[in-house]
Amino acid sequence: xxxxxxxxxxxxxTHEPKLxxxxxxxCNLEGVDGVNITVHEIDKSTENIKITIxxxxxxxxxxxxxxxSMNGVIHSIxxxxxxKKIINEVKTPQDRKYF
Amino acid sequence: xxxxxxxxxxxxxTHEPKLxxxxxxxCNLEGVDGVNITVHEIDKSTENIKITIxxxxxxxxxxxxxxxSMNGVIHSIxxxxxxKKIINEVKTPQDRKYF
Amino acid sequence: xxxxxxxxxxxxxTHEPKLxxxxxxxCNLEGVDGVNITVHEIDKSTENIKITIxxxxxxxxxxxxxxxSMNGVIHSIxxxxxxKKIINEVKTPQDRKYF
Amino acid sequence: xxxxxxxxxxxxxTHEPKLxxxxxxxCNLEGVDGVNITVHEIDKSTENIKITIxxxxxxxxxxxxxxxSMNGVIHSIxxxxxxKKIINEVKTPQDRKYF
Amino acid sequence: xxxxxxxxxxxxxTHEPKLxxxxxxxCNLEGVDGVNITVHEIDKSTENIKITIxxxxxxxxxxxxxxxSMNGVIHSIxxxxxxKKIINEVKTPQDRKYF
Amino acid sequence: xxxxxxxxxxxxxTHEPKLxxxxxxxCNLEGVDGVNITVHEIDKSTENIKITIxxxxxxxxxxxxxxxSMNGVIHSIxxxxxxKKIINEVKTPQDRKYF
Amino acid sequence: xxxxxxxxxxxxxTHEPKLxxxxxxxCNLEGVDGVNITVHEIDKSTENIKITIxxxxxxxxxxxxxxxSMNGVIHSIxxxxxxKKIINEVKTPQDRKYF
Numbered sequence: 001x002x003x004x005x006x007x008x009x010x011x012x013x014t015h016e017p018k019l020x021x022x023x024x025x026x027c028n029l030e031g032v033d034g035v036n037i038t039v040h041e042i043d044k045s046t047e048n049i050k051i052t053i054x055x056x057x058x059x060x061x062x063x064x065x066x067x068x069s070m071n072g073v074i075h076s077i078x079x080x081x082x083x084k085k086i087i088n089e090v091k092t093p094q095d096r097k098y099f
Numbered sequence: 100x101x102x103x104x105x106x107x108x109x110x111x112x113t114h115e116p117k118l119x120x121x122x123x124x125x126c127n128l129e130g131v132d133g134v135n136i137t138v139h140e141i142d143k144s145t146e147n148i149k150i151t152i153x154x155x156x157x158x159x160x161x162x163x164x165x166x167x168s169m170n171g172v173i174h175s176i177x178x179x180x181x182x183k184k185i186i187n188e189v190k191t192p193q194d195r196k197y198f
Numbered sequence: 199x200x201x202x203x204x205x206x207x208x209x210x211x212t213h214e215p216k217l218x219x220x221x222x223x224x225c226n227l228e229g230v231d232g233v234n235i236t237v238h239e240i241d242k243s244t245e246n247i248k249i250t251i252x253x254x255x256x257x258x259x260x261x262x263x264x265x266x267s268m269n270g271v272i273h274s275i276x277x278x279x280x281x282k283k284i285i286n287e288v289k290t291p292q293d294r295k296y297f
Numbered sequence: 298x299x300x301x302x303x304x305x306x307x308x309x310x311t312h313e314p315k316l317x318x319x320x321x322x323x324c325n326l327e328g329v330d331g332v333n334i335t336v337h338e339i340d341k342s343t344e345n346i347k348i349t350i351x352x353x354x355x356x357x358x359x360x361x362x363x364x365x366s367m368n369g370v371i372h373s374i375x376x377x378x379x380x381k382k383i384i385n386e387v388k389t390p391q392d393r394k395y396f
Numbered sequence: 397x398x399x400x401x402x403x404x405x406x407x408x409x410t411h412e413p414k415l416x417x418x419x420x421x422x423c424n425l426e427g428v429d430g431v432n433i434t435v436h437e438i439d440k441s442t443e444n445i446k447i448t449i450x451x452x453x454x455x456x457x458x459x460x461x462x463x464x465s466m467n468g469v470i471h472s473i474x475x476x477x478x479x480k481k482i483i484n485e486v487k488t489p490q491d492r493k494y495f
Numbered sequence: 496x497x498x499x500x501x502x503x504x505x506x507x508x509t510h511e512p513k514l515x516x517x518x519x520x521x522c523n524l525e526g527v528d529g530v531n532i533t534v535h536e537i538d539k540s541t542e543n544i545k546i547t548i549x550x551x552x553x554x555x556x557x558x559x560x561x562x563x564s565m566n567g568v569i570h571s572i573x574x575x576x577x578x579k580k581i582i583n584e585v586k587t588p589q590d591r592k593y594f
Numbered sequence: 595x596x597x598x599x600x601x602x603x604x605x606x607x608t609h610e611p612k613l614x615x616x617x618x619x620x621c622n623l624e625g626v627d628g629v630n631i632t633v634h635e636i637d638k639s640t641e642n643i644k645i646t647i648x649x650x651x652x653x654x655x656x657x658x659x660x661x662x663s664m665n666g667v668i669h670s671i672x673x674x675x676x677x678k679k680i681i682n683e684v685k686t687p688q689d690r691k692y693f
Binding site: 583 | 595596597598599600601654670671672673674675676677678679680681682683684686687688689
């Protein structure tokens with residue numbers, strides 16, 4: 001049985017706890033190889049971040065629980081990869097339809 | 100006999116079931132090496148997604164059935180690759196005709 | 199004697215038969231290593247596609263016959279590569295003359 | 298236990314001490330493999346710099362202390378990576394929401 | 397003695413003979429490793445093409461004769477590489493002078 | 496003890512001595528693996544250049560002395576890398592703040 | 595003693611002798627590994643070209659003599675690399691100052 005290899009999340013969180021603490025909690029979940037967090041928008045009391053998680057057999061529910069325990073709310077799942085290997089999105093001429 | 104190696108689909112689906120569940124179902128089909136799903140448009144009740152599937156001897160009908168069983172409709176096949184190896188689209192000076 | 203290694207075709211076809219069937223037919227021609235088909239324009243009854251074929255000793259006439267047998271018309275050959283190895287187009291400062 | 302692998306900081310500092318001295322101090326902290334500092338804005342008395350630090354088990358508090366001891370103030374953490382390997386941010390079609 | 401490794405030509409030709417035939421003739425010249433032809437402009441009776449040829453000890457005069465024997469006229473040589481290895485053009489900040 | 500691995504300098508110099516002579520002097524300093532100099536602006540009597548130096552345990556003061564001995568003035572240090580390996584600047588979504 | 599590894603020249607020359615002859619002469623100078631010449635501007639009687647030369651211990655004076663013997667004038671040296679290895683220019687946020 002193959003599982004989730006990459007999840008990209010759009011998350012809104014309060015400034016505390018810090019990004020470094022959130023990244024450490026996420027990267028120590030079972031099956032996680034690495035976590036990347038980038039800041040997209042900073043407001044007075046909140047920040048909009050993008051979380052990229054890669055690994056084997058990622059467990060979305062556990063990831064969601066960690067994010068929420070750190071004062072974060074998942075707005076959307078923006079990308080998911082699953083299977084024997086990580087496949088990237090392929091750009092096609094039809095992508096421009098959305099612009 | 101050579102078969103399908105990559106299929107890129109433009110799909111409209113309801114928010115449920117989640118992308119993670121759709122990716123897991125697709126990556127466990129026979130011949131599938133990996134699945135990538137990205138979100139292109141989110142509306143109140145639907146989302147427009149792009150599904151990229153790579154593998155060997157991909158079965159389009161089985162893929163379509165899984166997508167439809169998860170409340171998805173395939174709008175179009177945007178790219179297909181087949182053969183001994185995966186060939187990418189080659190950009191040529193004539194591509195600008197369409198812009 | 200060296201032969202054709204890559205052919206890129208601009209093709210107009212009816213929606214049926216499907217891209218997956220066209221790709222399968224082309225990738226099983228002699229000398230073909232891989233086929234990529236991308237959709238550039240979709241109309242009510244036709245679609246404009248780009249076909250990229252790579253291999254050894256490609257036979258253009260056989261490729262043309264397959265395309266036509268699948269309700270396709272070749273509008274133009276946009277790129278050709280031939281020889282011991284596949285050479286890509288090299289961008290030069292003079293390319294801007296055409297823009 | 299996995300730790301921090303990359304930290305990207307937005308820092309405001311006085312012109313003295315020099316960037317070369319700040320880089321040397323940071324790269325000799327425990328766990329640091331490499332440090333990169335680029336200048337983004339130069340004013341009469343201050344400069345806005347971006348510090349990228351990569352390594353194993355990076356200690357954010359030690360990094361912050363070094364930056365502050367060199368007349369720097371951390372404005373924000375712009376990116377963090379953690380885990381067994383360094384994962385880069387994945388671009389998705391949803392990134393344009395912020396532009 | 398070192399020789400020519402790459403020649404890029406801007407050529408105007410009639411539609412016949414086909415690009416595939418021109419590519420085959422060129423790739424069978426002595427010293428040629430590979431040939432790439434892309435179409436830049438198509439008119440009613442002519443087409444403007446770019447020919448990229450790579451190999452060892454390329455013979456420009458023989459290439460010119462083949463092009464002319466296939467109803468082509470060389471408008472200009474846009475790039476030449478010579479020597480023990482193929483060097484690509486290096487982009488420098490001064491390139492913008494020409495734009 | 497880890498040292499400086501890369502220094503990028505914004506320098507104003509007179510046209511003489513030539514760039515080739517400046518590059519030769521810099522690349523023969525202790526610890527220098529390679530030097531790259533590009534011209535950004537040319538005026539009647541001066542030129543604005545960017546010097547990129549990579550190596551191990553680079554000595555900024557020696558570099559500055561060579562630049563000044565060749566009629567150059569360092570306007571600013573634009574980038575510095577230090578440590579066991581050369582880390583490049585990582586682009587983040589926050590970089591656009593400066594544009 | 596380390597020497598010059600790459601020289602990029604902005605040259606104005608008459609149409610004759612041809613680029614192929616200039617490239618052949620340059621690539622047979624001592625220390626030259628490869629030569630690339632691209633055309634940037636073509637006028638009625640002259641052409642503006644960029645010459646990129648890579649090798650070991652390049653001799654600028656010999657290169658200049660060959661260029662002048664082929665009816666060329668060096669307008670400027672746009673890039674120079676020297677040392678044990680060829681270092682490319684590193685882009686920094688400060689580059690935009692010149693645009």
